[in-house]
Amino acid sequence: MKGNEAIAEAAIQAGCRFFFGYPITPQNQIPEYMSKRMPQVGGCFLQSESEVAAINMVYGAGGAGARVMTSSSSPGISLKQEGISYIVGAEVPCVIVNMVRGGPGLGSIQPAQSDYYQATRGGGHGDYRMPVLAPGSVQEAVTLTQDAFDLADRYRTPVMVLGDGLIGQMMEPVDMDQAADRKPAEDLPAKTWAATGHKPTDEAPRAIINSLYIDPVVLEQHCMKLQAKYDAIEAAECRWQEEMLEDAEIVIVAYGTTARIARSAMRKCREKGIKVGMIRPITLWPFPEAAIRATLKTAKKFLCVEMSTGQMIDDVKLAVEGQRPVEFYGRTGGMVPTVGEIVEKLESMNGAKTGVEQLLNQTGAALDQAANAAQKTFASIGQKIEQKVNDPAFVQKTEELKQKTGEFAGKALDGLAKGATLLGEGLNKAFGALSGLVSGEKKNDNNDKEGNE
Amino acid sequence: MAVVFKKTNMLTDKPFHYCPGCTHGIIHRLVAEVLEELGIGETAIGVAPVGCAVFAYDYFNCDMMEAAHGRAPAVATGAKRVHPDKAVFTYQGDGDLASIGAAEIVHAATRGEKITVIFVNNAIYGMTGGQMAPTTLPGQVTTTSPYGRDTNHCGFPVKVSEMLSTLNGPAYIERVSVHDVPHIKKAKAAIKKAFTLQMEGKGFTLVEVISSCPTNWGKTPKEALEWVKSDMLPAYPLGVYKDITAGGEE
Amino acid sequence: MEKQFLIAGFGGQGVLLIGQLIAKAAMREDFEVSWMPSYGPEMRGGEANCAVVISDEEIGSPLVTEPPVLVAMNKPSLAKFMPKMAPGGILLYNASLIEDVELRDDVTVIPVPCNQIAEELGNQRTANMVMLGAVLGATRFVGADSLKETLREWLGEKRAAMLDINWQAIERGQALNA
Structure with a gap:
């Protein structure tokens, strides 16, 4: 299945019955698929008049207690930011798919990862975080999309699935049986807060879905409550994949499609005897800081590879805490790094040691040389003296x-x-x-x- | 003792924050009474706007959502699609509905979204302190049209009821006023009809209520109601603009 | 073991289908596979291509930037992708449509008269199957049975009658460099 279609079907299998969206390349297969499938499962697909309207429809449906999703690509996601901020503030669960394309502005329609900041730093206004899941394969896109609905319901938060044109367009084998009719996690809290049009009860009082707290004292309390939620998410929901880290001297950090290209580069370097390993963040927020720090045992340096001019590298540097150099290789604007380019970068990193190490090595070598030369000189003098004496x-x-x-x-x-x-x-x-x-x-x-x- | 008057259950006990002489309070009560009388209030879902009615979620005694500025029709669309059997309404002012939310209202209307929109038109931005609204009358002085609204410079008022009634989606659109008791009674009848048609699944319904804003108009409450009659109503004629059940004027 | 293919031509030549059948046949033999089409405006220009990767371990890059196996169904595709080929690779090109070109001497070149053979079989639309057969003969990416089953499945019951003619085309292609 194509990645986009797989994501759409995965959402339906996870109980998503409402989809609101607006056309934009390269994610059109998602709304197209939804428009076909939703009526078959008694759900609702609605093409909105704009991305702004779409995200607010999501707010309404999510606030009314439904599993709901929207999808778009970079420029459309920018338009949705207002709504996302409100959804966060009102603690409405929903899933947002961003098939990132090159930017800024209208940019290109080719794959990119240049919305990392927007996704992980908020994007909309206000003091908030949002779980961001970055699939590295079509199969994983299916799993993560389904997980996203549980995450959203568990923490009452929007969850973003951050892919790129490659993930969306690529066709790979997918085990849909495994994903079929996926039930919500059993321990999810009941949506007693939802505006379902219900008679108030003790368990479910009159619902108010709202992000306005005019009294700053109350708003601060609300923000602290959100923060406590984010702490809980950081503690429990961080995900990453480790590859060949046991003895890795150079650790690649890359996500999504880029991680796959980097994986090929890593294998090539291993064949050449260069000790390269990789950490692939699966959640971009929360970011797997501890996992990256754990590699400091063997890692001498880090390489961050992205389809941007360098955004995730900030988080890698924060994780490494300045203890090792973090280098970068990236392509942007819709250009995709090649295996060869990354291998070349890794080789140059392997050749060029770090500054201090280089200096120490040079000094050591010079001293050794000097000692050798001195020994030789003394030995020859001694020999000559002996000959003369005899x-x-x-x-x-x-x-x-x-x-x-x-x-x-x-x-x-x-x-x-x-x-x-x-x-x-x-x-x-x-x-x-x-x-x-x-x-x-x-x-x-x-x-x-x-x-x- | 016999109870001769009782506040509707569909309003909470929270005191309104509205200014003295503002007719939002009357309109809130009309909506609440209609919800109660039709027996749809306890399970209704309301959507509040950004504007003076931003705290409507504190007053209407049913499930409420607070929307971003202008987006209430989109939020209501989401809620209605999830709960098609529930009464879903938005309560919006003129800045919210006719300016920043123009796209959302037009598309909710043309989709025939089965919701009821209570559109309160007082020709000014109230909450932000009296700036020019899309419905501000020609020549009307506001804080951002200190020389009076110059139509040559910033165009003409938006006539929402007239405009939306040209679409096929709406089932019922009426413009009413609440400046005196007979008109208040008429307004309530319009609101009741709108909710009734919504529950019958007829389509999009909207009641535009001409309202006063003594504070930002710089008038006493009484003067403000006079101004509604003398200036607002000629610019915004009352009446039914669309009614697919009656097929014409009242 | 990893095998990479880049299949390019213009829209309507069935280049995406060649790639899909390669990927599906390999899937049948329990390989990991990926199929990545070109998308966007470049498709509107009539050009189409897809990258297929087959591997016995988890696939890294789904993109094929230095194709070890290049299938060029028309001249612009050959011009565009031949310079990117890895030395020692295999170049299969549609000799019915591509003439008078300078070919690289550091790759194995296999001319495949797709349209000519298809015409001999009496069905022009099987030209891409001839090429698919040639790819099978040159690379042996799967056993012939797997490909035939894949084709049978793809045609489905509705078009089951088309299996023979398509399989003949594949066999003719395969025979070119068996």
Whole structure:
């Protein structure tokens, strides 16, 4: 199945009966599929007049207690941001699919990952987070879409499935049997808060779906409640995949389609003996920080690969806490990095050690070299001396020299004695002259002073 | 002691925040009474706007949702599609419905979305402090049209009932006023008819209620009601603009 | 083991189908597979291509940027993708439509007169099946039985009568370099 169709069917199998959307490439197969399937299962597909309207229909249906979904691609998701912020504030569960395309602006329709910031940092206004699931295959897109509905209901939050054109267009084998008629998790809380048009009871009082808290004291309390929810999500829902990390010196961090390309590059590098491993974040928020930090045992450096100019790299750097260098390779605007490009980058990283390491290695090598050279020099000198000492001619000469030295030494001693006497006389004269000079200088000193006045 | 008057159960006990002389209170009560009288109130779902009626969710005693500015018809669409057997209504002002939410209202209407829209038209942005609204009359002074609305510069008021009645989706559209008792009674009848047709699944229903805003018009409550009669009603003629059950004027 | 294919031509030549049948046949033999079509405006221009990857382990990149096996059904496709081929690869091209071109000498070149053979079989529409057969003969990506079963399944009951003519086309293609 094509990724887009698989996502749509997965949603239906997970009990999604309401879909509101507006056409935009490259995700059109989702609304198209929904328009065909929803009537068959007694659900509702409605093409809205705009993405703005679509997300607000989602707000209404989700607030009314239904499992509801919308899908779009980057420019359309930007339009939905207002609604997403309200949905977060009013704690309405829903699933939003973003098949990311190149931006900014109208951009291109080719795959990209340049909406990472928008997805993980909020995108809309206000103090909030939103779980973001990034499938790396069509099969995983199915699983994650279904999981998204449970996550949304469990935490009363919008959940984003962040794919790209490749995931949406790609066809891969999918085990739909496994995904068929997936029931909501049994321990999900009842939607007693929903505006279902019900007579109020103790368990389910009159419902108010609202994000307005005019009193800042109350709004702060609400935000802190949301924050506590986010803490719980971070603690329980973070997901990632680890590959070949046991001895990895270079750790790739990549998600979605890019992780698959990086995986091929990793395998090629392993064949060449370069110790490369990979962490593939499956939840982009919460981000698998701890998993990345755990690789510091073996990792000497990190490579973040993205279809953007570098957005997730911020989170990788935060996780690494400056303890290792984090490098980047990315293509953007709808361009897709190739296996060859990533291999080349990994090879260059493997060749070039880090700054300090490089310096230490260089210094070490220089010292070794110097020690070697010194040893060689000393050894050759020692050898030469030995040869000379054992040479008979040298021995004879040495003997002659000894005798000559004796005669010379006597003469020299005589000379020295004479020299010493002369030196003594000279010194005496010198002292006399010096004392004369000193008294003379004093006079001159006085003259100078007078002359200066 | 015999009970001669009792506040409708469809309003909560929360005191209104509306200004003295504002007719929002009357309109709230009419809607609430109709919901109760038709026996659809306890299971109704209301959608509040952004504007003076932003706190409507505190007043209507049923499940309520607070929508983003102008998006109430889209939110109501979502709710109605999930609960087609429940009464779903929006309560919107002129800035919310006719300006920022123009697309949402037009498309909800043309889809024949089976909801009831209570559209309160007082020709001004009230909550934000009296700026020019899409329904502000030509020459009317507001904080953003201090020399009076210059139609050459910023065009003409939007006539919502007239405009939407050209579409095929709406089942019932009427413009009413609440400036005196006879008109209040008529307004209530219109609201009742709108909800009745909604529950019968006839299509989109909208009641435009001409309202006053003494605070931002710079008038006393009494003067404001006079101005409704003298200035608003000539610009916004009352009457039924669309009724697929009667097929014409009242 | 990983095998990559890039199949390119213009819309209507059945290039996407060639790729799908390769992927489905490999799936039948329990390989991991991926099929990735080109999409967007470039399809409107009439060009179509798809990348197929078959592997016995989880597939990395579903894209084929340096095709080890290139199927070129028309001249623009050959011009576009031949320079990107990996040295030592296999180039299968539709010799009925592609003439007078300079071919690389560092790849194995297999000319396949698709349309000519299809015409001999009396059904022009089987040209892509001839090419599919040639791919099977040149790469042996699956056993012939698997491909035949895949084709049978794809045709379904409605078009079951078409199996013979299509299979003949595949066999003719396969025989070219068996």
